[in-house]
Amino acid sequence: EPEVTQTPSHQVTQMGQEVILRCVPISNHLYFYWYRQILGQKVEFLVSFYNNEISEKSEIFDDQFSVERPDGSNFTLKIRSTKLEDSAMYFCASKKGVTNTEAFFGQGTRLTVV
Amino acid sequence: AQSVTQLGSHVSVSEGALVLLRCNYSSSVPPYLFWYVQYPNQGLQLLLKYTSAATLVKGINGFEAEFKKSETSFHLTKPSAHMSDAAEYFCAVSRLIQGAQKLVFGQGTRLTINP
Numbered sequence: 001e002p003e004v005t006q007t008p009s010h011q012v013t014q015m016g017q018e019v020i021l022r023c024v025p026i027s028n029h030l031y032f033y034w035y036r037q038i039l040g041q042k043v044e045f046l047v048s049f050y051n052n053e054i055s056e057k058s059e060i061f062d063d064q065f066s067v068e069r070p071d072g073s074n075f076t077l078k079i080r081s082t083k084l085e086d087s088a089m090y091f092c093a094s095k096k097g098v099t100n101t102e103a104f105f106g107q108g109t110r111l112t113v114v
Numbered sequence: 115a116q117s118v119t120q121l122g123s124h125v126s127v128s129e130g131a132l133v134l135l136r137c138n139y140s141s142s143v144p145p146y147l148f149w150y151v152q153y154p155n156q157g158l159q160l161l162l163k164y165t166s167a168a169t170l171v172k173g174i175n176g177f178e179a180e181f182k183k184s185e186t187s188f189h190l191t192k193p194s195a196h197m198s199d200a201a202e203y204f205c206a207v208s209r210l211i212q213g214a215q216k217l218v219f220g221q222g223t224r225l226t227i228n229p
Contacts, residue, residue: 004157031215043158043204043219056216091157095215101146101165101208103215105158 002026004106006092012112013082021077021109023092031095032075033103034067036060036088043091049075082113116141116207120220128228133177133192135223137205140186147188148206148217149179158204164188175199200227 005024013019025032034046047057049067066078075094079086089110093103121136139145146165150158162173169181175198179190188205202224206217 006157033216035217035219042221043206043217045216045218048216093158101163101215102148102160103217104160105150107155107157 002104004092004094004104006090006106006109008109009107010110010112012114015084015113016081019079019082019111021079021090021092021111023075023077023106024073025075025092025094026096026104027073029094029096029104031055031097031103032067032069033093033095034077035091035093035105037091037108038085038088046077046090079111082111084113087111087113116145116209116218118205118207118218118220120203120205120223122223123221124224124226126226126228127195129197130194133190133195133199133225135190135203135205135225137179137188137190137220138186139188139205139207141207141209143209145207145209146215147179147181148208149173149177149188149190150204150206150219152202152204152222154201161190161203195225195227197227197229200225 007022032049037043047061048055064080089108091108092106095103117140119138148163149161162171164181172178177192204222205220208215
């Protein structure tokens with residue numbers, strides 16, 4: 001069964017460093033998303049991406065964040081200068097098309113900023 | 115704006131007992147509603163979804179949920195709990211915005227099953 005895969009599963013980084021979280025969405029999907037979950041809090045929407053551009057982003061997704069689909073398979077989230085409060089589980093998700101309502105999630109990357 | 119409230123961050127039931135996880139939503143437009151489950155060290159897996167068809171929705175693993183517009187609720191139930199149902203459950207709401215589907219999640223309910 002096709003699945004969304006995320007790497008790494010756990011990333012530890014020092015404050016101020018850049019991190020790139022990687023995702024491989026399901027191959028025939030067209031919509032891509034990043035969500036995050038700070039420990040003990042809700043899963044929050046960060047950004048959606050379609051047709052090689054951001055379609056919507058939340059207030060959390062400030063200038064420190066960027067997304068990219070560098071080739072036909074990967075979808076990345078970059079945090080330029082990490083802060084302690086960026087520590088969270090980051091989930092990638094993908095959706096097939098406009099009329100298909102189900103988003104498929106990856107297993108997540110746990111980012112720890114020290 | 116849309117929002118979801120899950121009543122009870124922790125629910126504990128005995129094996130074989132009824133599971134009831136509560137979800138209330140707020141939406142200014144007709145919503146799409148979802149329940150996701152997260153097992154330890156795994157991602158979010160869709161249990162079931164409501165997309166304006168039948169109000170009683172059946173999902174995987176014997177779970178079902180009923181959309182009640184008058185109560186703005188979408189509670190998740192299972193007649194008989196199994197040990198393997200122990201997990202975190204998330205209710206989520208969305209609407210279509212130019213084809214993108216932003217999910218707004220509740221805070222989650224951790225379900226514990228007692229032998």
